[in-house]
Amino acid sequence: MAFTTMVGARIRRREDPRLITGRATYVDDVRQVGTVYAAFVRSPYGHAKITSIDTAQAKSDPHVLAVYTGEDLHHAHNLKASLPVAHKMPDLKTPPHYVLALDEARVVGEAVAIVVADSPYTARDAAEKVVVEYEQLPAVVDIEKAAAGPPYVHESLGTNVAFTMPFSAGDPDKAFAEADVTIKQRIVNQRVAPVPIEPRSMVASYDAGMQQLTLYSATQIPHLLRTQLAIALGLPENKIRVIAPEVGGGFGAKLNVYAEEVVVSWVAMQLERPVKYIETRSECFQAMIHGRDQIDDLEVAAKNDGTITALRLKITANMGAYHQLLTPVIPTLTMLMAHGCYKFENIAAEVVGVFTNTMSTDAYRGAGRPEATFFIERAIDMVAQRLKLDPVDVRRKNFIASSAFPHTTATGLTYDSGDYETTMDKALAIIDYAGLRKQQEELRKQGRYLGIGISTYVEVCGMGPSAAMPAAGWDSATIRVEPTGSITVLTGVSPHGQGQETTFAQIVADELGVPIDHVSVIHGDTDKVQYGVGTFGSRGTAVGGAALKLAIDTIQAKAVKIAAHQWEANPDDVEYRDGKMQVKGDPSKSMTTAEAGFLAFMGDKLPPGLEPGLDATRRFEPPNFVFPFGTHICVVEVDAQSGEVKFVKYLAVDDCGRLINPMIAEGQIHGGIAQGLSQALFEEVVYDGNGQLLTGTLMDYAIPHAEQVPHYELDHTVTPTTVNPLGIKGIGEAGTIGSTPAVANAVIDALAPFGVVHIDMPLKPEKLWAAMQAVPSNGSVR
Amino acid sequence: MIPAAFDYVRASSVDDALRLLAEHGDDAKLLAGGHSLIPMMKLRLAAPAVLIDIAGIPQLDGIAASGGRVTIGALTKHAALAASDDLRKHAPALWDAANDLGDPQVRNRGTIGGASAHGDPSADYPAVLQALDATFTLAGKGGTREIRAAEFFLGMFETALGANELLTRIAFDAAPNSAYVKFHHPASHYAVVGAAVVLTLSGGTIAAARVAITGIGDAAFRAGGVESALQGVNPNDAVAVKAATAGAARGVQARADTFASASYRAAMADVFAARAVAKAASAR
Ligand SMILES: Cc1cc2nc3c(=O)[nH]c(=O)nc-3n(C[C@H](O)[C@H](O)[C@H](O)COP(=O)(O)OP(=O)(O)OC[C@H]3O[C@@H](n4cnc5c(N)ncnc54)[C@H](O)[C@@H]3O)c2cc1C
Secondary structure, eight states: OOOOSSTTSOOOOTTHHHHHTTOOOBGGGOOOTTOEEEEEEEOSSSSEEEEEEEOHHHHTSTTEEEEEEHHHHHTSTTOOOBOOOOOOOTTOOOOOOBSSOOSEEOSTTOEEEEEEESSHHHHHHHHTTOEEEEEEOOOOOOHHHHHHOSSOSSGGGTOSEEEEEEEEESOHHHHHHTOSEEEEEEEEEEEEOOOOSSOOEEEEEEETTTTEEEEEEOOSOHHHHHHHHHHHHTOOGGGEEEEOOBOOOOTTTTSSOOHHHHHHHHHHHHHTSOEEEEOOHHHHHHHSOBEEEEEEEEEEEEOTTSOEEEEEEEEEEEEESSOOTTTTHHHHHHHHTTTTTBOOOEEEEEEEEEEOSSOOBOOOTTTTHHHHHHHHHHHHHHHHHHHTOOHHHHHHHHBOOGGGOSEEOTTSOEEOOOOHHHHHHHHHHHHTHHHHHHHHHHHHHTTOEEEEEEEEEEOOBSOOOTTTSTTSSOEEEEEEEOTTSOEEEEESSOOSSSOHHHHHHHHHHHHHTOOGGGEEEEOSBTTTSOOOOOSOTTOIIIIIIHHHHHHHHHHHHHHHHHHHHHHTOOGGGEEEETTEEEETTEEEEEEOHHHHHHHHHHOTTOOTTOOSOOEEEEEEOOSSOBOOEEEEEEEEEEOTTTOOEEEEEEEEEEEOBSOSOHHHHHHHHHHHHHHHHHHHHTOOOOBOTTOOBSOOSTTTSOOOOGGGSOOOEEEEOOOOOSSSTTOBOOOTTHHHHHHHHHHHHHHHHHTGGGTOOOOOSSOOHHHHHHHTTSOOSTTOOO | OOOOOOEEEEOSSHHHHHHHHHHHGGGEEEESSOTTHHHHHHTTSOOOSEEEEOTTOGGGOOEEEETTEEEEETTOBHHHHHTOHHHHHHOHHHHHHHHTSSOHHHHHHOBHHHHHHHOOTTOSHHHHHHHTTOEEEEEETTEEEEEEHHHHEEETTEESOOTTOEEEEEEEEOOSSEEEEEEEOTTTOSEEEEEEEEEEEETTEEEEEEEEEESSSSSOEEOHHHHHHHTTOOTTOHHHHHHHHTTTTTTOOOOOOSSOOHHHHHHHHHHHHHHHHHHHHSOO
8 A cells, every 4th residue: 555645644524615614414404395393291300200191282282293192102003112222231120211201200301292293383382281290209319329229210120220240350359468558539420411512303204105214313323223213113124214414413422222213203104294303402411311420439559669459449330210222331341441551460340330310321422431541540640649659650650561562451351552651751742741840849839739630541442343342343335436437435334523524535545546536425324325333432434444445455356357357467467556556567557446447337348257347345343442542631720719720731642543634633632632621620410319400501511612621732653553454543532531531630730739639520610729728738828 | 492482573762662562561571682581582481472672773772981981872782892992991891791701692692781681690791880880771651760780780680670661871980990800600601700890099009999799699799898998908919909808798698509609609709809909900
């Protein structure tokens, strides 16, 4: 692969012109004749028995076409009204999760009925006319109280514990007995809301003549959604088409099968009218999955030189009221990644999943790995603080050496490749770490509190081998060389901001020697694209791109045969060079892929036995996950009078292997850091004791505005992987994973003179101010 | 985010607006920039049957500064205040607030009249206008009346505006040594605490001070104790200013939310009052 003018170049995203000029089609832009509009009646209580639902008044509204309740759907022919959960735990409790509540609502915002009317306005008005009588039941919101129960979220289970998963490796008890120091800390990884700019959006229509259901949905997984719809609705899967048009942010929250998607599809079939439902921001806060929400009880054993020898860990994870698609899987990823980039052998862990009267947790950018990175990076800093060592030195001491890859951790993952120290050293040099520490010391004497936070993260992504994630491991790509030379790529992943219309075209342009403008990348339509798994877990390019590379190989092999035949040469003597075919060592004759495609279309000059046409569909099954890594360094100043945090610097040096388009990678990192620092400083979903959501609007729930994020300084190192033929790792979640602990470590470092060891996120000014009421050590004045 | 049904009428003049108000009574709401009213309607916290749009009334827009007095039409937009050199010179506290309020979209539509009439306990202008000791002109059926800022802001979303009255203009004496500083709520960017200070300086010290605080109680309030404690203080003496601004929210029932407790809010009133004093005294 010598011809690389596109791969590695900072090509502007081809998707942007339509997005920034308002010409893109999101679900709400889909206009179909005869469309009617849905509104959901939702539970105002965290836990309540539904004693009666009176739909008469709503049904008599002349604007209303239909009203359905849980009872109606439950009795509906063919409808399997419980939502799917993917899991592998043997003892997992999976209480029924009806698409509309039946008898009981277990979380605020749970859908109780659907109203369909002739406009979004009349639908909302009519929803208010559905009279639901509730009998409030005791709610449980606190995870630890719930684990101890009662009250129970699902009375019939007789417990709120959804599963427990113990794990142990090495001899942690011995390591703890022999430790010089041990550190015990309870770390709360708070609940956050994904808040995509586009909330959940869908429009379903049913062609009764063709018996064909079409669902446009803002989803990250059109094919998986189609499969689940087929199961839920009892329809043949080949009679369902799912289209993910432009999707305005997913972050994992649209990697799901939502009740509303099933109900709206079913209603469209009943009414034989297109039914549109665009949720409101308030509904999005209530009924879209949330992320994180774990209590991580941590115990670390270390030697006086900073060597970490063992970890004891209890992860108590909030499932919410029901399982969504991946709810119980997320905290198990936390457990698997508990090592971070450090090499200790001894670990004792337990994961406990607990039901509460809150919205389900599920995959949110990072999905289980940010929690692990957060506690292990905090733990490193706590060890350093206790032993009066520099946190950099403690990291260096414990890093898995670059010579030790592939490295199998005690939790059983095999890290593909890594060079943690080089990346950290590069970051330290860029930011002048020694100089910063000196500056910090001087400012402290003046009563100013600078904090320097480091996070050296590693994460697991490129989800993933099918053995680890059945039905979500592989992905697919089709390449068609069209008769007139343009190239169509059909990818099984479903990009929604990750830029694969650009990066995949860059790869094809280089490898098949066509101008990038001749490559069109199609995705997100199950009737156009062969089955694919979708976009999540930073897998789009690491898995979908790898499938594309396999398809390129197949195209090239066939094109070579075609070219060789024209030249009466041996195909073994023909090769691709600079995007064109030629006889090895003889540049006098050459043929482009487009020319070969034309010959394949004409069909009359093909070698005997070779099928006409030049296209290929390939699937890539990754042999392993990939493990990107990096060092983030954050510098903040905390105002001792108010506890306000000001960013001074932010540097990220990431390593995701080979870069196809550095600008797109940087964009992913920017967005990732914004979301990660936001968890550290701003975000927190708060329910009160009755399960009322107190942070249900953007006036209460903070996602950062432009002025609340720092300037990002970015750099990278390149450590390729052999897991896929492109040598690349995912970068979609790394920024989020790396940034949260960097920011928290910085803020807590700033407060070190006040004896602060740990403060739970979000690191709100009030908490910091309260901590700074202590008299500072080392003689600084306030 | 879908409001209930409503009718919409446009008022062509103050008199027309008053006539429409009388005609529709309690069912009607005036609509200026819509940046407080429409969000409430979208959440269905407000459901007026009729909106009377006053945004097009020509006489109510503009800033006039002459003879040491500044007069501002109720329909003057935040963006116009934020861009006004007159204001920056004669009432930097209001200029600060206009520049620090909302985002460009909000500033380009929201009005000073609407922001005042709404009576939001976390809004910025109620503190500034009290510190400026502004006079509000209210037009009603029987003519106009004038009311001082201190009597205008009565409580949470509660002002002295009568049901059938229109706020037409706001006036105050120029206050070149004034400032507003604000602790932004990270989500709404409204004031968790906002402190407005107007100083009369004599030599190196404060001869008189007016201090008003928003974001803490049910309505913005004047911090009388701080005002008298500041007399005779050198505004550049941080220790003395800190002492004088201590207890700025004394006697006020502070609110709490998921972001800030009542006691923290009260403590921040002191900190931000002190910052506002320093800023008001600084050359800008
Ligand atoms: C995203 C966002 C952020 C914001 N941030 C801030 C902030 O940081 N600080 C802040 O202070 N404000 C903030 N606001 C509110 C903003 O200042 C509003 O513009 C203002 O509160 C209302 O002014 P308006 O002209 O839009 O009034 P409208 O919304 O049209 O009206 C508000 C109320 O006042 C009444 N009314 C309006 N004009 C008159 C009049 N002349 N006479 C009598 N009654 C009248 C209306 O009937 C209504 O009840 C924000 C708003 C938004 C949407």
